[in-house]
Structure formats: structure tokens, C-alpha cells
Amino acid sequence: MILIVIGQFDFNDAGFDAFVQRDLGGIRGAHKNVSVNGTIKTVHLFLGVPYAKPPVGRLRFQRPEPFLNFTTDSTKYNGNYFRSACVQSVVRKPVFTNQSEDCLYLNIYKPAKASNLAIMIWIHGGGFTSGSGDQLNMEYLAAFGNVIVITFNYRLGVFGFFSTMDENAMGNYGLWDQRLVFQWVKKYIHSFGGDPNRITIFGQSEGAVSCSLHAMAEMNRNLFQRVITQSGSAMSVLNNISVDARLNAIHVAEEVGCQITNEDYNNKSKLADMVQCVRNMDVQTIKDVMITTRNKDQVEGLPVFLPVVDGDLIKVDPRDQKKLETENNEGLQFFGSLDFLNGITSWEGVSFMHIIQNDINDLFKPQPRSETIDNWLNPSLIESIFKRKFPKEIQQVVWNRYTNWDNPLSPETVRKQLLQFLGDVAYNVPATIPTNGN
Incomplete structure (x- = not known):
């Protein structure tokens, strides 16, 4: 068993509701031997590490708040198993059967002998509606690539991107989850033998879309230096960032029984009540409604709830070149400062x-x-x-x-x-x- 003691957890970044300085405590991990062509290497695993408070109750449809401490006594946090995937309202028989709103956990894979190693943070794909940080085995990449690999869960679907496009529910919670992981890694990866100045974010499909969006956000400067995207781009028609998120939110709220109609589209008070109503709704009720309405409300399989222009993390639609140049020039300059590798495949x-x-x-x-x-x-x-x-x-x-x-x-x-x-x-x-x- 491996014992890692992490130091002070002190967030000074704007956008978080709680700023508490406190020791996180100890985390107990495990080790595993992996073999390729007869060569055996040891990997240390720290699984299910909480990086944010469970986004339930008042924190549903809110930006994530950092997890402040692992333990309250002398015991060590158990980092020996994956935690639940985030709720996925896609099909009735999901791939990930163990789902929960309490899902904001990350996983760390490191070589046994790690000192000042480069970091790779993986963002899983799944159309912003499905997927989990544990669906790919990163043990071999860590061991034979001699890098520290981070995977994690982030909120998906209606729970990750429900938005009224105003202060009631701005949306993009899944993307803010991702950014909080970047901050966590930047602050604490040195405790695991990592170099916080050599961080690469990489992803596939909608994970690649996420990477592209983060690469155009000036607020992410210094959180990572390199980006790898595979089979996905912020320019993709699949990333329909111009979707009417408020109308979608109203429709789902109607379906779950909240008192709202399309006529209340510009009624701020009704919208506030609607958000609170959905926030208080049972998880299974929302899932059932999303599964039932998914096929009839979507355009040939495109997800209803997607990233939106929130004026903060995403300042403009990335497909609008003129606005990019006039309203997000700093973001473009940040993009230009990054090492960026993009890939596509046949078929x-x-x-x-x-x-x-x-x-x-x-x-x-x-x-x-x-x-x-x-x-x-x-x-x-x-x-x-x-x-x-x-x-x-x-x-x-x-x-x-x-x-x-x-x-x-x-x-x-x-x-x-x-x-x-x-x-x-x-x-x-x-x-x-x-x-x-x-």
C-alpha cells in the first residue's frame, strides 16, 4: 500500500463559493504490475479521489465546489476502487450500471518511481451524455510512457448542461468540472511525483471538443501547456453550441411536472422557480423523462444538452470567426501559445x-x-x-x-x-x- 500526504488545499480562483484552507489528509492507494513483451513494470493507483463536493441539493446546476478534506480523523482515504459514474440519461440499459450524482472523482496512474514526470489528463468522450473516467485502462500508458495519467468523471446530459442562459442556471457545469480537475492537478500533482508545468489535456470525440473549448479560454492559461484532440473539434456540427438551451430546459421541466410553459420564456421569476423545481426533482424522474423524450426531441441522435456560450468559460460560439477575433482575442492568443496536436481516423x-x-x-x-x-x-x-x-x-x-x-x-x-x-x-x-x- 502507498501513502501519499497532500498539503494545503487553498483555492484563490474566482468562481468558487467556498475558500477553506485545510489539510486534505492521507490517501491510501494500491500497486499493480503490468507486462508488455515480457517487460514488467509497476504502477501505483489512486482511484476515486474526490476533487469536488457531491453536486447534489443546492449544488445541482451549479459550478463545482472543491472538495476540502479527505478525512476528519487519523484514517486514510481509500483510493483502491473506482467510484460511481455520473448519471447518464441516454438508454434504459446503460453501459455503466453504477451511476450517481455523487460522481466527481478522479483517478491517478503513476509509475512506481515518479519524479518530476509529465502529466496527461484524459477527458472521456460520449456525446456529453455518457462515459466515465474508468472506461479506459491507463495503466500501460503510465508505466511504459513514463507519465502520470489522470482520468475523471464529469457531469453529463441534463445534469451537466441544463441551462436557462441567465443567472438562474448558466450551464456548462460539466466543463467547469473539467476545469476544476485541471486546477486540482496543477496544485497537487507534485505530491505524486508530477511536474505541474508539464501538463497535457487530451480527449476523444466530445472529450476532444472539450479540450478545444478549454484551449480557447484565456482563464485556463498556465493550467496546461499541451492539447491532443482525437476525432473531435469545437468547430464540429455535433457541438451545436447555438442550440436554444432555455427552450430545452423549459421542455424538460414541463415533462417532469414543473409549472412552466413556452410562454414563460422571458419570465425571469417563472424561470427561477422552474430551476428550483427541477433542482429538487428526484434523479430517476429526470432520467426517465430524458430517456422517453430523447428520440422525439433530438435531431438524428444529437444530444439536447450541450455546452453553451456562457460569456465566461465560453465567450463566443467558436464557429463564429468574426466574434472570435473581436470578442475572444485573448482566448485566441492563449490557443496560439499551446502545443496542439489534432487527429482524425478513417471511417x-x-x-x-x-x-x-x-x-x-x-x-x-x-x-x-x-x-x-x-x-x-x-x-x-x-x-x-x-x-x-x-x-x-x-x-x-x-x-x-x-x-x-x-x-x-x-x-x-x-x-x-x-x-x-x-x-x-x-x-x-x-x-x-x-x-x-x-
């Missing part, structure tokens, strides 16, 4: 496989529907990139570019060309151009 569009199949129960049936192609092309996909409509002739030219003329009518080749097109729209184009069409 990114496979993530949309379930959309184009006639039979959702058999994803191996190569039968994309012709009406699906028409609906995506006219005008959704091309318009989503360029933010303008094009004549059908132009749309046909684009589709011709993806057509396999050796066998253009085969369901298999049609499926492949559609998946390639979807991958370009959702992942590849946003990763390789700075803004829409420019």
Missing part, C-alpha cells in the same frame, strides 16, 4: 451506422435508405458546414464526389459513400478548417 462516419440502417437490430445489413440520403444532403449536411443553402445541382456534384462509379447502385457501396460523407461532415472537415467554409 469516422461509422458512429452514424445506426442512423442509416433500415433494420436497427442488424447493423450488418448494408441497406441505407434513399430517403435518408436525400434528407441528410438536402439541406442538412452541406448547409451545416457552410451555413448557407446550395442549389440541388451543387448538392449533386458533392454527392458525385463520394460515389463509387464502379458499382454506384450497390447497397454496400452506397453505405460506404454515405459513411465517408458523414465522417467528413462531423469530424474531418471541422478538424482541418478554422471556421465554416473559410
